Every structure is written in structure tokens, then in C-alpha cells.
Amino acid sequence: MENKGQVSQFILEHFKHFNAASLVDAAKGYEVQLSKGNKMMVTLAGAMSTAELGKSLAEMIRQDKIQIISCTGANLEEDVMNLVAHSFYKRIPEYRDLTPQQERELLDNGLNRVTDTCIPEEEAFRRLQDHIYKIWKTAEEAGKRFFPHEYMYKMLLSGELEQYYQIDPKNSWLLAAAEKNLPIVVPGWEDSTMGNIFASYCIKGELKTSTVKSGIEYMTWLADWYTENTKDNGIGFFQIGGGIAGDFPICVVPMLYQDLERTQTPFWSYFCQISDSTTSYGSYSGAVPNEKITWGKLDADTPKFIVESDATIVAPLIFAYLLGY
Template identity: 80%
Template sequence: MGKVREFIEYNYRHFNAAALVDAAKGYEKHLDEGKKMLVSLAGAMSTAELGISLAEMIRQDKIHMISTTGANLEEDLMNLVAHNSYKRIPNYRDLTPQDEWDLLENHLNRVTDTCIPEEEAFRRLQDHVFKVWKDAEDKGERMFPHEFLFKLVNSGVLEQYYEIDPKNSWMLAAAEKNLPIVVPGWEDSTLGNIFASYCIKGELKASTMKSGIEYMMWLADYYTNNAGEEGIGFFQIGGGIAGDFPICVVPMLAQDLEREDTPFWSYFCQISDSTTSFGSYSGAVPNEKITWGKLSIDTPKFIIESDATIVAPLVFAYLLDQ
């Protein structure tokens, strides 16, 4: 038994700690039964460098599909090519509006205690990704957002900029495996905004980028072809559209397409600190999803009410027997 796993097994016996162990064991049992697992990424998990553990999960086939925000998709690559220019601000709670303005003036965009360097990160990617977009458009090709980035990564053009160990980039691991990904709401990401700006200027066509509806259509086929009779598992990190979008495919298939033999999601775990009583969908307990036709009475259900930046790497370390 790995040291982290041994520590967790021995010390995590109650409350959220026990929920973490139960969820990890349920995840492991799910894989041992030969079922697939989807992981959804909300928040700023790539800027939190979740790739350090997530990439190995992908390499070891413990994740079979990812649903992610456009921000997490691109921010893993930004960290890959501009890590040395990131600036950490541990005293971020003490910043004044003038301090924040000074960060803007220095082209540093803050995410909690970490500033993403605009010039080194966004602009270092921009020219290269525009070329990928434009080349596809000139050939009459259309792709999903993540497919364009896979093409960019696999071309090797970014290797000259690498500033972290490539094994810690989950996007590199995903591109190597051509991992199935859906990116709902990609348009609100930085690259989504940049793509829109090129469309406004007439340099690209919006139709070159496949849409969210097309992602849902693709996901419907994926679930149908991979769920078998028992369904796919769902491990949700945070809330928001990264989780809300893919989980809806099951009731859509069963209710809207009337494919009544569609299996429910066969495992569900969410790491969240959202409060249910505030009316937050992200904080809804798993049982609520039964009423929406997403989970069954028998689906193993877990919720770990804690900080995903702490919990997710521990669950992954447990599963990787580290």
C-alpha cells in the first residue's frame, strides 16, 4: 500500500474524511467492475495545478472522459508554457483596489492567490492556435474546441515553451490518448473570447467551431455506445456547467429520445463546498438527482463537502496507490 493511501486509510475515519475514503473505494470498485468514469472539472483546477495528479489518472486509464470548462482546458496549457512567469500572492485577502489595478497594469490576471501572466500565457498561445483555426477553416474543416487544442499540442509547436515537467500537464496526457472531452460553454473562456474577436473582425467564421449542441449530440452517442447495461460513473469536481451539462445526457436519452433502456449514471461523487439551503444546484445532495432521472435509487452516491484543491489530489493519490 502506498504511503498516502495508507495514511488516508488509517486517519480518515469520520465526517468529510470518511466520505473521501468511501468515495475513493466506490470509485475503485466501479473501475474493478470494468465500468467507465467521467470526471468533470469546474473552478480553476488547472491553475491549481491539478494536472500533477490528474495526468497520471489519465495515463493509468482511471479516467475515460472529461467534461471541463473552457478555462480549465486552456489554463493547463497556459501553465505548461508560462509557469515561470506566474506570480503567487499569498496575502491576496489584503489587496486594495489600487493593488488590483497595479496587477492589471502589469498584465497579471489574478485567480485567488495566483496571477496568470497575460503576455506569456495568453499571447504565447494565441498566434499558434489562430493558425490551427485558420488552417482548418481554409480546408473546410470543423472541429470541437478541445480537438483544435489537441491538434496544437500534438504538432509539437509548443514544446519550445515548456516550463513544467510535461508529465504534469493533463492536457498533454489527454491529447496523447485522444481522450473524449466535452467543453460546454467554451465561448466564455479566454480563447473563446479571442475566437469571437476574430469572427467579429471577419478573419474567422463562427461555424468553424463546433457548438455546444453538437457536443451534446456527440455525448449522447458516446453514452449510448459506452454505458452498456450498467452505466458510466460520474466524478464531479465543483459545480457549474462542467457538471450540469454532461449529467443531463441520461434524462435526455431516456425522456426526450424515449430510449427507456438507457442506464442511469452508475456512480456519483461530488466534491463541493456549496450550500444546499441557498438554492444552489451545485450544492444539491445526490438524492435530488433521482427526481430528475439522472441517478437511480441504487446508484452509489457520495458528496465530500470540502475544498476540491485539497480533496481531489488525495482521492487521486488513493486510487493511484501512491
């Protein structure tokens, strides 16, 4: 327990069995990967940004314990929304008791609910809209095209949003990523709020669809990145939740090996998923890691971990361990 703080020591002392023990095993396995010089991809599903995972994730990025992120469009934008509109968020701990009429009242008040937390539409979405539109339009007029996350990086690094900051910026994981120019993959960006807003401008004829690079371009970029970064070391895969944030990037390995016939492509060097998805319904998000062997994503001897629990609890604890807290 050398160089470990009180949180880590508590975890090592008390997390001895079942999912608690899996959490410890996964954290130690992650640490081993980094000690070997391997890189780590972290994937973010669900509403991890609205859960304020940035409080620990940002420091993981700053300390070079994450080398690439795959996230949904929602997680990409919701970290920035929390940064600029945090005091307008409304928490509803009794959300299970809401009637349909009460839900409608939240909508009428411009509050979009994610479990127990309501995102304020006017202060969050609309506060960003004018700024991001100008960046999209400037790029288009210059004949340039960028990925969704690159536009968000430009907006954050411009300093234009600093006037709105309502939390300590050190707790924004996207700002930490922007400052490091961390590679990010955002599959399915089109279904996010910013993706919907961009589509609305395209429908009105104010922007071209080609101004934002596509998911296929993300995949071809990731193929090159994976190939380049596995020349000397491996790349681990740390999946928070399920869905497209994990499904999309993990497929780059079988694509390289099978479809491009680059048979020297190494498997992912580590795999961990935090999930409470049920496996018995044909759910890919809930599939045990061994199933991924049959799809050419993991090897028989790849270190594999699954923690069947709430990611909002598990991920910060694993990050705390890796940060030595």
C-alpha cells in the same frame, strides 16, 4: 491495504469521520466501479488547472482510470498556459488584503488574478494566440470543423509549443489526454479566454463562427458516446466542483430517457461530488445527490457520495488513493 503506498495508508488510518470518511468512501466506490469494468467521467470546474491538478490528474489519465472529461473552457486552456508560462506566474498569498488600487496595478502589469495566483497575460494567453489562430484558420480554409478541445489537441501534438515548456510535460493533464485522444466535452467554451479570442476574430471577419463546433454538437456527440459505452457496462460521474462542467454532461441521461424516449438508457452508475456549495439557496451545484434522482440522472440505489470540502485538497488525495500512492 495491499498494494497501497504511504499516502493511501495514511488516509485509511486517519480519515475516519465526517468529510474525511466521505473521501475514503468515495475513493473506494470509484475503485469498485473500475473493478467492474465501468468507465468514469471526471468533471473539472473552477480553476483546477491553475491549481495544478495536472500533477495527479495526468497520471490518472495515463493509467486509464478516467475515460472521459468534461471541463470548462478555462480549465482546458489554463493547463496549457501553466505548461508554457509557469515561471511567469505570480503567487500572492496575501490576496485577501489587496486594495482595489493594488488589484488595478496587477491588471496594468498584465497579471490576471485567480485567488492567490496571477496568470501572466502576455506569456500565457498571447503566447498561444498565434499558434491556435493558425490551426483555426487552416481548418476553415480546408472546410473542416472541430471541437474546441480538438484544436487544443492539434496544437499540443504539433510540437510547436515544446519550445516554451516550463514544467515537466508529464504534469500536463491536457497533454496526457491528447496523447490518448481522450474524449472531452467543453460546455460554455465561449466564455473562456480562447473563446473570447475566437469571437474577436469572428467579429473582425477573419474567421467564421462555424469553424468551432458548438455546445449543442457536444451534447449530441455525448448522447451517442454514452449510448455506445453503456451497452455492456456503466459510466460513473466524478464531479470536481459545480457549475456547467458538471451540470451539462449529467443531463445527457434524462435527455436520452425522456426527450428521446430511449427508456432502456441506464442511469449513471456512480456519483461523487466534491463541493463546498451551500444547498439552502436553491443552488444546483450544492444539491445533495438524492435530488438528482428526481431529475432522472441517478437511481435510488446508485452509489452516491458528497465530500463537502476544498476540491484542491480532496481530489489529489482521492487520485493518490486510486493510483496506489
